[in-house]
Amino acid sequence: MWRLHQFPLCPFSRKVRFTLAVKGLAVELVHCLPWEKPEGLLALNPAGQTPVIALDGLVIADSSAICHYFEETVERVPLLAGTPEERAETRRLTAWFDHKFYAEVTAPLLSERMYKRLYTRTAPEAATLRTASRAAEMHLDYLDWLLERRRWLSGSAFGLADVAAAAQLSVADYLSGLQWDGHEPARIWYSALKSRPTFRPLLGERMEGLPPPDHYDKLDF
Amino acid sequence: MWRLHQFPLCPFSRKVRFTLAVKGLAVELVHCLPWEKPEGLLALNPAGQTPVIALDGLVIADSSAICHYFEETVERVPLLAGTPEERAETRRLTAWFDHKFYAEVTAPLLSERMYKRLYTRTAPEAATLRTASRAAEMHLDYLDWLLERRRWLSGSAFGLADVAAAAQLSVADYLSGLQWDGHEPARIWYSALKSRPTFRPLLGERMEGLPPPDHYDKLDF
Numbered sequence: 001m002w003r004l005h006q007f008p009l010c011p012f013s014r015k016v017r018f019t020l021a022v023k024g025l026a027v028e029l030v031h032c033l034p035w036e037k038p039e040g041l042l043a044l045n046p047a048g049q050t051p052v053i054a055l056d057g058l059v060i061a062d063s064s065a066i067c068h069y070f071e072e073t074v075e076r077v078p079l080l081a082g083t084p085e086e087r088a089e090t091r092r093l094t095a096w097f098d099h100k101f102y103a104e105v106t107a108p109l110l111s112e113r114m115y116k117r118l119y120t121r122t123a124p125e126a127a128t129l130r131t132a133s134r135a136a137e138m139h140l141d142y143l144d145w146l147l148e149r150r151r152w153l154s155g156s157a158f159g160l161a162d163v164a165a166a167a168q169l170s171v172a173d174y175l176s177g178l179q180w181d182g183h184e185p186a187r188i189w190y191s192a193l194k195s196r197p198t199f200r201p202l203l204g205e206r207m208e209g210l211p212p213p214d215h216y217d218k219l220d221f
Numbered sequence: 222m223w224r225l226h227q228f229p230l231c232p233f234s235r236k237v238r239f240t241l242a243v244k245g246l247a248v249e250l251v252h253c254l255p256w257e258k259p260e261g262l263l264a265l266n267p268a269g270q271t272p273v274i275a276l277d278g279l280v281i282a283d284s285s286a287i288c289h290y291f292e293e294t295v296e297r298v299p300l301l302a303g304t305p306e307e308r309a310e311t312r313r314l315t316a317w318f319d320h321k322f323y324a325e326v327t328a329p330l331l332s333e334r335m336y337k338r339l340y341t342r343t344a345p346e347a348a349t350l351r352t353a354s355r356a357a358e359m360h361l362d363y364l365d366w367l368l369e370r371r372r373w374l375s376g377s378a379f380g381l382a383d384v385a386a387a388a389q390l391s392v393a394d395y396l397s398g399l400q401w402d403g404h405e406p407a408r409i410w411y412s413a414l415k416s417r418p419t420f421r422p423l424l425g426e427r428m429e430g431l432p433p434p435d436h437y438d439k440l441d442f
Contacts, residue, residue: 046363047321058306064285065312072305084293085279091286099320100268142267 005032005041005052008205009114009174011106012063012098013051014167019067021198022163023074027053035115064098067160079160090154093146093161101168104135109175118209132177140183147185166193170202174212180221187221194219226253226262226273229426230335230395232327233284233319234272235388240288242419243384244295248274256336285319288381300381311375314367314382322389325356330396339430353398361404368406387414391423395433401442408442415440 002020004027006013020027032041034049045052045061052061060066071080080087109132112124143165146153153161169190172178180187193199194217203217215221223241225248227234241248253262255270266273266282273282281287292301301308330353333345364386367374374382390411393399401408414420415438424438436442 047317060306060309060313062313062316064316065309068312069305069309072308084290085281087293088281088286088290091289092281092283095283095285096268 001026001028002053002055003028003030005030005044005054006050007031007033008207009110009171009210010034010050011102011167011171012049014170014202015063015098015164016051016053016066017202018163018167018199019070019079019160021201022077022079023070024076025070025074035119064094067163071160077158079158079163081157081159082155086155090159090161093154094164097161097164097168101139101165101172105132105139105172105177106168108132109172109177113175113177114207114210118207133179136172136177137179140178140180140186143186143189144183147189152189162189162193166190166199174207174216176213180215191219191221222247222249223274223276224249224251226251226265226275227271228252228254229428230331230392230431231255231271232323232388232392233270235391235423236284236319236385237272237274237287238423239384239388239420240291240300240381242422243298243300244291245297246291246295256340285315288384292381298379300379300384302378302380303376307376311380311382314375315385318382318385318389322360322386322393326353326360326393326398327389329353330393330398334396334398335428335431339428354400357393357398358400361399361401361407364407364410365404368410373410383410383414387411387420395428395437397434401436412440412442 002025004013004016004020006017006029017027030040032038032050034041037048041050041052042048044054044059047061049061051063051066052059053066054060060069067079071078080090082090108128112128112132116122116124143153150156152158153165169178180190194203206212223246225234225237225241227238227250238248251261253259253271255262258269262271262273263269265275265280268282270282272284272287273280274287275281281290288300292299301311303311329349333349333353337343337345364374371377373379374386390399401411415424427433
């Protein structure tokens with residue numbers, strides 16, 4: 001069985017886990033905190049980051065490389081479907097959530113509300129949280145705009161952009177970084193994802209010592 | 222003809238331009254500075270970043286989406302060749318240079334040595350430059366390590382990882398961020414790239430008011 005090195009609030013591990021579930025693949029989870037620089041992780045991935053997936057000596061690091069690998073080797077539920085132009089739009093939006101949303105929302109929330117609470121035991125910076133909150137609002141507006149025009153993020157079919165977005169949003173939501181009020185299109189889309197048996201199990205996991213808000217794993221939020 | 226919105230020191234635009242040249246495609250360049258938030262750029266790419274490429278109403282944003290699009294639509298010189306496992310390694314290393322090298326080396330150099338010099342007219346932070354310099358040294362060591370084992374970065378064939386790495390390194394080198402002494406494998410590999418007619422023209426371009434060091438476009442450096 002594939003072994004995935006990850007931790008519960010790693011958004012890129014969530015993207016890979018959601019992809020694996022959609023593709024119908026079982027995986028053994030290895031709990032791994034990159035900031036502790038565990039030797040096992042560095043031996044598998046010199047970048048020192050989660051996720052890394054391994055099986056019988058084959059090692060794949062980087063969520064984009066991992067998701068493309070399973071997209072190319074498992075036909076079930078294509079996540080990069082359609083024409084090259086449609087795939088370009090899926091990849092553009094996947095990159096939007098992997099990099100822009102992560103840098104502006106998820107990363108500051110992880111730093112201020114997870115790392116400081118659990119590791120350095122210091123208070124979060126209010127100014128950083130305010131900036132992340134404004135960015136989150138902008139991203140939810142953009143989600144609304146897209147979902148008023150399309151059933152799924154990059155078009156008529158569920159795909160990798162939805163997976164990447166759900167992964168980032170679910171971590172931001174766990175860390176109380178999203179205000180869903182006034183974002184009906186985004187809320188309806190996220191509610192549909194939350195009810196999926198391929199995504200739902202992720203919402204049951206907890207980072208020890210850091211509980212999520214009450215609405216976090218509820219379908220009605 | 223495709224129109225590419227870019228600026229001379231945008232490493233992701235360089236990655237796209239090198240890819241287009243390798244694929245044998247001509248492109249019209251549109252000079253575009255993202256930090257000035259030009260309306261034309263925002264209309265094409267809500268993320269507000271270069272590169273964006275457009276032709277007859279088709280718009281593709283994000284260097285990864287653009288490179289995959291041309292890889293899928295132009296057969297000449299495959300940049301993601303081989304087995305799914307070999308492609309995973311190419312994608313891992315492409316992500317390494319696109320994200321890790323960029324965050325640790327190119328982005329701080331662009332901020333301290335380009336943006337502050339040309340726009341805010343303030344002095345660069347010495348501590349930031351020292352950190353970037355240490356990171357650059359680590360990345361050159363990693364390049365050496367890879368190139369002692371492989372002809373090209375991700376294996377026996379030239380591919381997208383070489384393109385992505387050359388794009389980042391050339392911008393870092395323009396900004397005097399690389400010390401090549403003691404990095405023979407990396408230097409030989411980069412020298413081979415510098416001599417390619419598909420890459421060489423990029424090295425002739427200048428950012429106005431910001432000259433590169435003398436060795437920058439020389440094959441012997």
